[in-house]
Amino acid sequence: MKKFETEVRLSREMGLMDATMIGVGAMIGAGIFVLIGIAAGVAGPALILAFALNGIVALLTAMSYAELGSCFHTAGGGYLWVKEGLPKWNGFLSGWMDWFAHAVACSLYALGFGAYFGHVLNEIGLAIPHWGFISPEKLLATGIAVLFAYINFRGASETGKIGNLVTMGKIVILLIFIGFGLEMMFSQGDWMGRFSPFMANGMGGVFKAMGLTFIAFQGFEVIAQSSEEIKNPEKNIPRAVFLSLLIVVPIYLLITVTALATVNPAAGMTPWDYLALHKELALVEVARNFFSGGGVMILFGGLISTMSALNATIYSSSRVAFAMGRDRNFPAFFGKVHSKNFTPHWSILMSLVIVILIVLSLPIEDVASAADIMFLLLFLQVNIAMIQLRKKRPDLKRGFSVPLFPFLSIVGIMMLLFLAVYMFNYSMIAWIVTAVWIGGGLLTYKGYAAQREVLHVQKIKTLERIERQDYSILVCLASPRTMTSLTHIALAIAKKHEAELIFLHLVEVREGKKLRSGLGAAELERESISELEFMAEKAEVPARAVIKVTHRISQGIIDMAAEENCNFIVIGRQQNPDFMDRVFSSLIDTVIQKAPTEVAVLHGTIDVDRIHTILIPFGANIHTRLAMEIAPALADYCHAKLKVALVFERGASKTEREEKVGQVREMIKEYSLPATLVVIREKDVLQGIVNVSKGVDLVLMGGRSGDFIDLVFGKSLTQEITEQVACPVLWVKEYEEKKSFWAEMLRSPKKGEPNDGE
Numbered sequence: 001m002k003k004f005e006t007e008v009r010l011s012r013e014m015g016l017m018d019a020t021m022i023g024v025g026a027m028i029g030a031g032i033f034v035l036i037g038i039a040a041g042v043a044g045p046a047l048i049l050a051f052a053l054n055g056i057v058a059l060l061t062a063m064s065y066a067e068l069g070s071c072f073h074t075a076g077g078g079y080l081w082v083k084e085g086l087p088k089w090n091g092f093l094s095g096w097m098d099w100f101a102h103a104v105a106c107s108l109y110a111l112g113f114g115a116y117f118g119h120v121l122n123e124i125g126l127a128i129p130h131w132g133f134i135s136p137e138k139l140l141a142t143g144i145a146v147l148f149a150y151i152n153f154r155g156a157s158e159t160g161k162i163g164n165l166v167t168m169g170k171i172v173i174l175l176i177f178i179g180f181g182l183e184m185m186f187s188q189g190d191w192m193g194r195f196s197p198f199m200a201n202g203m204g205g206v207f208k209a210m211g212l213t214f215i216a217f218q219g220f221e222v223i224a225q226s227s228e229e230i231k232n233p234e235k236n237i238p239r240a241v242f243l244s245l246l247i248v249v250p251i252y253l254l255i256t257v258t259a260l261a262t263v264n265p266a267a268g269m270t271p272w273d274y275l276a277l278h279k280e281l282a283l284v285e286v287a288r289n290f291f292s293g294g295g296v297m298i299l300f301g302g303l304i305s306t307m308s309a310l311n312a313t314i315y316s317s318s319r320v321a322f323a324m325g326r327d328r329n330f331p332a333f334f335g336k337v338h339s340k341n342f343t344p345h346w347s348i349l350m351s352l353v354i355v356i357l358i359v360l361s362l363p364i365e366d367v368a369s370a371a372d373i374m375f376l377l378l379f380l381q382v383n384i385a386m387i388q389l390r391k392k393r394p395d396l397k398r399g400f401s402v403p404l405f406p407f408l409s410i411v412g413i414m415m416l417l418f419l420a421v422y423m424f425n426y427s428m429i430a431w432i433v434t435a436v437w438i439g440g441g442l443l444t445y446k447g448y449a450a451q452r453e454v455l456h457v458q459k460i461k462t463l464e465r466i467e468r469q470d471y472s473i474l475v476c477l478a479s480p481r482t483m484t485s486l487t488h489i490a491l492a493i494a495k496k497h498e499a500e501l502i503f504l505h506l507v508e509v510r511e512g513k514k515l516r517s518g519l520g521a522a523e524l525e526r527e528s529i530s531e532l533e534f535m536a537e538k539a540e541v542p543a544r545a546v547i548k549v550t551h552r553i554s555q556g557i558i559d560m561a562a563e564e565n566c567n568f569i570v571i572g573r574q575q576n577p578d579f580m581d582r583v584f585s586s587l588i589d590t591v592i593q594k595a596p597t598e599v600a601v602l603h604g605t606i607d608v609d610r611i612h613t614i615l616i617p618f619g620a621n622i623h624t625r626l627a628m629e630i631a632p633a634l635a636d637y638c639h640a641k642l643k644v645a646l647v648f649e650r651g652a653s654k655t656e657r658e659e660k661v662g663q664v665r666e667m668i669k670e671y672s673l674p675a676t677l678v679v680i681r682e683k684d685v686l687q688g689i690v691n692v693s694k695g696v697d698l699v700l701m702g703g704r705s706g707d708f709i710d711l712v713f714g715k716s717l718t719q720e721i722t723e724q725v726a727c728p729v730l731w732v733k734e735y736e737e738k739k740s741f742w743a744e745m746l747r748s749p750k751k752g753e754p755n756d757g758e
Helices: 016-027 030-071 078-085 088-123 136-154 160-187 191-195 202-217 220-225 233-262 271-288 294-326 345-361 364-392 407-425 428-452 480-497 515-524 527-538 553-563 579-592 622-638 654-670 685-692 708-713 717-724 741-746
Strands: 006-010 472-477 500-508 543-550 568-573 598-603 613-617 641-649 675-682 698-702 729-733
Touching: 016 160, 016 220, 016 233, 016 294, 030 088, 030 191, 030 202, 030 220, 030 233, 030 271, 030 294, 030 364, 030 407, 078 088, 078 294, 078 364, 088 136, 088 271, 088 294, 088 345, 088 364, 088 428, 136 294, 136 345, 160 233, 160 271, 160 294, 191 233, 202 233, 202 364, 202 407, 220 233, 233 271, 271 294, 294 345, 345 364, 364 407, 364 428, 407 428, 472 480, 472 553, 480 500, 480 527, 480 568, 480 598, 480 622, 500 527, 500 553, 527 543, 543 553, 553 568, 613 622, 613 685, 622 641, 622 654, 622 698, 622 729, 641 654, 641 685, 654 675, 675 685, 685 717, 698 717, 717 729
Parallel strands: 006 543, 472 500, 472 568, 500 543, 568 598, 613 641, 613 698, 641 675, 698 729
Antiparallel strands: 598 729
16 A cells, blocks of 8 residues: 655634735735835935736736635645646746845845834934944844844744734824825825826836835735635635735825825925835924824834844745755755744744845835845746646636736736836846846756755645545544544444544644744654554555644644545543643634534543444434444454443433334344344433443544533533443544534523433
């Protein structure tokens, strides 16, 4: 049998709102705060047109990201798509450029922070002296880059709800700016004159401004890079991509209009020249005129935006280098993780070196231009890859398809190429830096990577997968002590259904840390699963393993069951947990019960060679039927005999006993159970089952896994049985639609309704 490989995945925890906020947060970053003054000086009032046209260019590329993101659901984004759709050297070059693009963008955000924070220090009377040829702003930029590199090294970063709050804060600040700006603009009678002449520097100025500010539109790429963490990616990635642009573009246009219409330049100076004079701090100067503290508000917004963007781009840059090191496109040390923090420390360090070199050597205009050129060329490759993959992989299930294929994509490619080339007219230095980096990349590929590259194998489900099965069982591995026992249970069920096993090991990352920070720990877990391969081969059952990194164990299980359309979940719990263990276990069980699967929960551990008798306590509900259904498979696998126990309380009438005995015999016949029926009477059902379980090796029964109410306010019968019998217990239950917590609390039991002890 072909050996299975262990796959590492990130848990899907982001909804549409989270994914959209990631894109919006990446776009409304330092670009709009730092570049609007510089760009206004380049284009004049036509900066409005430049932003509108950039929105169109971004939309054409965003369509490609939406299509590819909807059918490739693994982390990596554009780098992996180019690697999949174009020749190998293109894949390497896209990763090489992606690494540099994010590093240069990081330099831009660091310089923006240096300008804003330097202004704050000047306002409070603190002055940082020049250090040789290095300005105070560059010193501050270098310091903040080192700080956030260290934060990334430690594994702490802005995620989840915190990231959403930061993004919402930036949006609120800009909306306040727009609101006051529009009120001031309309209160002035001659505001229209501030936009004349509209094309102050002609279309050449518009094209230069488009290239200069395009970095403010590339945030949708981050959505694709996070695709492995997004719920229902087939639908949510395209929605998030387009929603992020729909939110951001109008904000950019309104900021540009209000900034140009409300400034108070000196006599003989145009509004756009005034903005250009103040460069990175242009919005601060505009906001000073709105209200007392307006400038402080923009300073605060600029600081949190630059820090947020700086943190994200250091993270993105280092992870691209880490991925290329893992693929052996870079030296192996790039793909190593720190033994304690589980972060790619060497990749972070090398990215930081690039950031500092760019910060210290180039003016901010050239830094922005270099980043823009890199992103323009990278997006060009993604568009080409999308066209190629549409032709090469028509089998892929696409949640979104670019309309008017391939014409819109070709238009996007031409516009991206035109803007990139035209930037030569604005910053020759940026193009020289870009050319040197690309040339170095080609030499690196030819001299190193081409001989060592590990070809990327896209992890998608295809019809060509030989071992694909219609029935799959998810085995949740938590402890080395229970791995073997759970595997035996799963193998028994798998042989009955001719099913595939999916071994799932979950690596939990604490809240507030990026999921990818758990990849190092995930790599360490590969060896612990290796022994299961032999067990699956010996039983001739197809199997594979997945290591999933998640913030919540329960959510990771639900994600995996949904992603793989599993039919059965096998999980283990302590047989005699204390109070806190029971509460924790109940939370897991509650989530598991929401999955549309059958579930088996093993309490304790088993030794297959020592299981000679399996006991099924009878209950006339759906769960007991499932127990009787899988009992023959367990008996065959363990070479054990079956015993069915029907326990009556002493007060049960003769008619009731005869009716129940008849029902049980019919069920034994229905499921062809080679079982012995034992009928006993005891003072209560619990005591009867405990007594009859003496001498058996495994109790197989149906019932609930015990919810929070049972565990805190009182135990269910199944919980009591599990704790009092001396042997391991296997609970099984079929999927059934659950009512809400409060509905269950308030409802009254119906007459004759069976409890979970039946």
